[in-house]
Amino acid sequence: MRLVIRSDAGTVADYIAEYIKQRIIQFEPTPEKPFVIGLPTGSSPVGVYKRLVQLCTDGSLSFKNVVTFNMDEYVGLPRDHPESYHSFMWNHLFKHIDIPPENVNILNGNADDLQAECERYEAKIQSYGGIELFLGGIGPDGHIAFNEPGSSLQSRTRVKTLAYETIIANARFFGGDVSKVPKLALTVGVGTVMDAREVVVIITGANKAIALAKCIEEGVNHMWTVSAIQTHPRSLVVCDDDATLELHVKTVRYFKSIEQVQDEMIGRENLGLYGQVAGPLRYTAIPSGN
Incomplete structure (x- = not known):
């Protein structure tokens, strides 16, 4: 698992949007071989979507051969309700980019x-043929999609009863009225996310700090479902400084030191998207002592 730490939510969004752009471009999608991406809703990806729209608007990225699958949707909420995830996705992303409507999939x-x-x-x-890259955000309790604490790490797309804490948290989108918040949702499972060939998770803010610590420094645990990405062969977590508040100092220094080595001794131009060496090194050997 890779952990990339940036200064704030804005630079996290910049990093992830550029990463997605490069992944799509390198994939060279066609109508017969589209780039398939899983997408989240909620506050975490809003900045990423804004930057992806900018990339599409300036002509540096196209979604014409991209197929999307969203993570979740409320049960019983009309599709055109302002708080449905269908409305969220169209308002924040889809209606601003060149993706064909038939390539959009929402539960x-x-x-x-x-x-x-x-x-x-x-x-x-x-x-x-499965999802190439699944982008996800998390809740303060470490849930990914609506796979809340206690969800099976092998779970698939299903109907899920929402935890009271989630309902309370989402009440802010319904005028603070808990009674208006749907109590059921459809959600992809942890297993569905883990089947993707790559998983990228956005974690920003001090309120996500405990969840990040559980994900990075402790074992896989179904009470913190995001921790399942520890076992994924190609997973990336991008967080801001505030989200690292509960990590050990040595953990933060370790992951930041990796980027320092990449910058100073290898050169970012020599690294592939997954951190592997992709070109001739500019590394200069340090003479050994006597």
Whole structure:
């Protein structure tokens, strides 16, 4: 697992948007071989979406051959409700970029058969050969998508009862009225996310600091479902300084030192997207002592 630390939420968003841009460009997607990306909602990705829109607007990135699958949707909330995740995605991203509407996939929280809708969603992901990159944010309790504490780390797309803490947290989007917050949601499972060929997680703010510490410094635990990415062969966490407040000082220094070595001894131009050496080194050997 890679951990990249930036100064604030803005520079985190810059880093992730540029990373996604480079991943899409290097993939060279076509209509027959689209780049398939999983996307989150909530406050965490808003800055990333804003920057992706800018990249598309200035012509440096196209979504014409990109297929998206969103992580979750409320049950029973009309699709055009301002707080539905369908509305969120169109308002923050889709209506501002050149993605074909038929390439957008969002769970239907008003389906007659919710279980069948979840099974259909999993099958459609598989019909594209799986997800290339899953972008995710987390809650303060370390949940990814709506896989709240106690969720199986092998879980698939399903109907999920929301924890009271989540309902309280989301009440701010419903005028502070808890009674208006949906109590059920459809969500991809931890296993669905882990099946992606790469997982990138956004973690910003002091209120996510404990969750980051659980994810980085402790073991895999279904009470902190984001910790499952420890076992993923290609996972990246990008956080800001505030989110590191609960990490040990030596942990922060370790991950920052890796970037320092990359900058000073290898050169970023010689590194691939995954941190591997991709070109001739400018490294100068240090003479050994007697």
